[in-house]
Amino acid sequence: MEDKKILYEEKEMQARSGMGMLIGNIALMILAIAGIIISASLVVETNTTLGVCIILLSVVVIVVAPIMLIGLKVINPNEALVLTLFGEYKGALKKEGFYWVNPFCTGINPTAKHLGATASQIATNKEHENMTHETVGKKISLKAITLENRKQKVNDELGNPIEIGAVVIWKVRNASMAVFNVDNYKNYISTQCDSVIRNVARCYPYDTNEAGQENENNNEKSLRGSSQEVASIMQRELQEKVDIAGLEVLEVRITHLSYAPEIASAMLQRQQAVAIIAARQKIVEGAVGMVQMALNQLSENDIVELDDERKAAMVSNLLVVLCGNKDAQPIVNSGSIY
Structure with missing residues (x-):
């Protein structure tokens, strides 16, 4: 090689x-x-x-x-x-x-031989679908070319089926290597782009919440939360693959990312549940802090002395008020709890 x-x-x-x-x-x-x-x-x-x-x-x-x-x-x-x-x-x-x-x-110019293709062949050929304006004559374009990778279904790190698509900006850096080292450099980069996107997508989960929340630092990359970093990894791997063809990958961007239709509804409910649980945790943490602050201030300022039973009742009432979904209906108690 x-x-x-x-x-x-x-x-x-x-x-x-x-x-x-x-x-x-x-x-x-x-x-x-x-x-x-x-x-x-x-x-x-x-x-x-x-x-x-x-x-x-x-x-x-x-x-x-x-x-x-x-x-x-x-x-x-x-x-x-x-x-x-x-x-x-x-x-x-x-x-x-x-x-x-x-x-x-x-x-x-190996790409010029496709100029005589029929309309049906062009419609079924990804190369012509994306880059028909470049296959003219024997000259090789050194301009930046856009390769739009169509949506493809892959499994993420957790095995969930997802749909992902990307766009690649590339150009010919070495015309002689592009002509002689590979059979058709446009087909070559299109095929390598499909392979790289599939391989990289399999290495990351769709979302970090699915991989577990035990990671407190949350440094794990995900396709949804770290799309720019994942796209940079795709660019590096694709560049390694097309170096032999004298091509230069200028940029890779993820243009489409979603769950596959068969699990999209279930995953949406899962995301909603995770969001609700996270919101409830924040509410409970805040409510406990507010109750503790209220008890401390009542004790420090000698406003009222509460025994354990009254403190328990006060804590219960405050938590109900602070953690409830609806406004609490106050009940005035004019008697004693004993």
């Missing part, structure tokens, strides 16, 4: 300016046509071999000049063209401009 990466390391091809070759070929063709006309009249009048030679030379020029024009290449900004000559890698044109190369050099 390492040998391939070194063998197909990108090298910039030295090409001539295309403008001079274009003007020169057009001028030669004009001169060749003029030479044929003049030589034809010369042959008719004098019947010399010089005229015949000029005519033959002009015909050769007219035939060769259009072939030479095939070598003209236009490179737009953020584009690259990987060229081979009879199967030998010659280099890549990456700098924008108008160039002339050997007309027998061939541009290589």
Whole structure:
């Protein structure tokens, strides 16, 4: 694997300016046509071999000049063209401009072969669904490309079925490696993206509340609570997978995260129950603190002396008032509890 990466390391091809070759070929063709006309009249009048030679030379020029024009290449900004000559890698044109190369050099782009696909094939092919505007000609786009990974059903760390989707921003960093090291670099990154999302999602629970609340520091990552950190992990793992293809992953973002429909209702009830229990715990903690504060202040200020039975009754009444869901209805007791 390492040998391939070194063998197909990108090298910039030295090409001539295309403008001079274009003007020169057009001028030669004009001169060749003029030479044929003049030589034809010369042959008719004098019947010399010089005229015949000029005519033959002009015909050769007219035939060769259009072939030479095939070598003209236009490179737009953020584009690259990987060229081979009879199967030998010659280099890549990456700098924008108008160039002339050997007309027998061939541009290589494995994604261009899909241009002839039918509409039904395109509809069922994820690559064309997400990136059809990039598969044009032999040039390779160096622009940032968005790969939208469709929702897929996976199991989280606890085995709960969930649906997760992500979007990947990527670009071609090394055009030669993208062309030669993998069969189709767009299919390659799409497949690796599916694999990485599945593998990472299996390592974390949907929510930390499901993994247990015994972790007081709550440092455990979850798909819902630590989506940015999980997306960063996905980006690192995906980058390791696509390095061989000369691709660079710029960003990964989780765009969809939910429970699978078959357990969504049950999990919603579970979340509501967890929220209610957590809220009740806070209410009870606050109520106990308030009751303790009331008893301490009554005792310190010598407002009233309460025996254990009266303290128990007061604590019971205060807890009912403070922890109840509805407003308490006061009852005035004018007698003694004894």
